[in-house]
Every structure is written in structure tokens, then in C-alpha cells.
Amino acid sequence: MKSIVLIGFMGSGKTTVGQRLASELKVPFIDCDDFFVSKEKMSIADFFDRYGETAFRKKESEHLADLLHQNAVIATGGGIVMNEANRQQLAAHPCVCWLTGDFETIYQRINSDKANVRPLAEEKTPEELYQLYNMRQKLYREAADIIVDTEALSMSEIIEKIITARERSLN
Numbered sequence: 567m568k569s570i571v572l573i574g575f576m577g578s579g580k581t582t583v584g585q586r587l588a589s590e591l592k593v594p595f596i597d598c599d600d601f602f603v604s605k606e607k608m609s610i611a612d613f614f615d616r617y618g619e620t621a622f623r624k625k626e627s628e629h630l631a632d633l634l635h636q637n638a639v640i641a642t643g644g645g646i647v648m649n650e651a652n653r654q655q656l657a658a659h660p661c662v663c664w665l666t667g668d669f670e671t672i673y674q675r676i677n678s679d680k681a682n683v684r685p686l687a688e689e690k691t692p693e694e695l696y697q698l699y700n701m702r703q704k705l706y707r708e709a710a711d712i713i714v715d716t717e718a719l720s721m722s723e724i725i726e727k728i729i730t731a732r733e734r735s736l737n
């Protein structure tokens with residue numbers, strides 16, 4: 567399994583970092599959220615509205631099983647660690663990288679990134695979102711082979727850190 571799997575809270579930079587990393591490594595970039603939309607022919611917000619979060623997690627898990635075997639950089643959805651089957655898939659994968667940062671930074675990014683609708687963020691107060699962030703920290707940490715705190719790093723430094731940590735883990 568050669569893929570690099572990025573995990574982390576909404577707005578932690580999985581899509582942005584993933585695109586740069588894939589282009590640096592000259593491998594395809596796959597965003598699980600985009601894959602979901604193209605496969606289910608529906609936006610994530612509409613899917614949540616129509617079928618709910620549990621149904622979303624089930625589909626997300628099926629997609630993950632298909633995608634993990636690709637030689638690619640894979641950006642997962644922010645809630646991938648919420649499902650036990652997903653956690654098992656990630657535990658069996660050798661290169662799971664958690665992108666993390668302070669809640670304040672992440673919250674600001676989510677708020678200013680109007681291009682992406684994040685249904686779970688939309689429906690929550692800042693306090694509720696902070697609770698979700700806190701609750702998930704442990705799950706991301708447990709799933710991660712590599713942890714990158716992006717808080718004080720430039721995009722190039724983030725990419726370099728991931729590549730170095732991956733090379734170290736492969737040797």
C-alpha cells in the first residue's frame with residue numbers, strides 16, 4: 567500500500583496540502599469528499615439532508631476501502647475517524663498523516679472558506695464545533711503514523727515534513 571492518507575479536522579488543510587504533496591510526489595491526488603460527490607451524484611450537504619450522517623459514514627467507509635489501495639495522496643473527509651470500520655482500515659495502513667492546528671486557526675479558515683459547504687460546521691455554534699474538535703483529537707492521534715502541527719509552518723515546510731517522515735518510516 568503506497569498511498570499517503572491525510573486525516574484531520576475540517577479546515578486543517580487536507581485538500582490544500584494533499585494537492586501540493588501529490589504534485590510534488592508526482593502521484594494522483596484523490597479527495598474522498600470529491601469522490602463521494604461524483605460517485606453518489608449529490609453534494610455532501612444534500613446527502614446529509616436527505617439520508618443523514620450515519621448513511622454518509624457507511625458510504626464513506628465503502629469508498630475508503632476502494633481508495634486506500636491506490637498509489638496516491640488521499641485526503642479523507644474530516645470525520646473519517648468517527649466510524650469504527652474506518653478506524654480499522656486506517657490502523658492497517660502504514661502511512662496515515664494527521665494535519666493538526668489550533669482550533670482558533672481552523673475555525674477562522676472554515677469561516678472564510680465559503681467555497682466549500684461543511685454541513686456539520688454550518689449547523690453548530692462555535693462552542694459545539696470546539697467540542698467536536700476536542701473529542702476527535704484523540705481519534706486522529708490514535709489513527710496517525712505521522713503527526714504534523716501546521717500551526718507555525720509554511721505550506722512548503724508542511725510538505726517537506728510529510729515527505730521526510732514518510733521516507734523515515736519506509737526505511
Ligand SMILES: Nc1ncnc2c1ncn2[C@@H]1O[C@H](COP(=O)(O)OP(=O)(O)OP(=O)(O)O)[C@@H](O)[C@H]1O
Nearest residue numbers: 575576577578579580581582583643644675679716
Ligand atoms: N497551512 C495553511 N495555511 C493557510 N491556509 C490554509 C492552510 N491549510 C489550509 N488553508 C486554507 O484553509 C481552508 C480550508 O482548507 P482545506 O479545504 O484544505 O481543508 P480540509 O482539511 O480539506 O477541510 P475539509 O475536511 O472540510 O475538506 C482553505 O481556504 C485553505 O486555503
Ligand SMILES: O=C(O)C1=C[C@@H](O)[C@@H](O)[C@H](O)C1
Nearest residue numbers: 576599643644645684685686
Ligand atoms: O468533519 C466531518 O464530519 C466532515 C468533513 C467533511 O470533509 C465532509 O466529509 C463532511 O462534511 C463531514
Ligand SMILES: [Mg+2]
Nearest residue numbers: 580581599641
Ligand atoms: Mg477537504
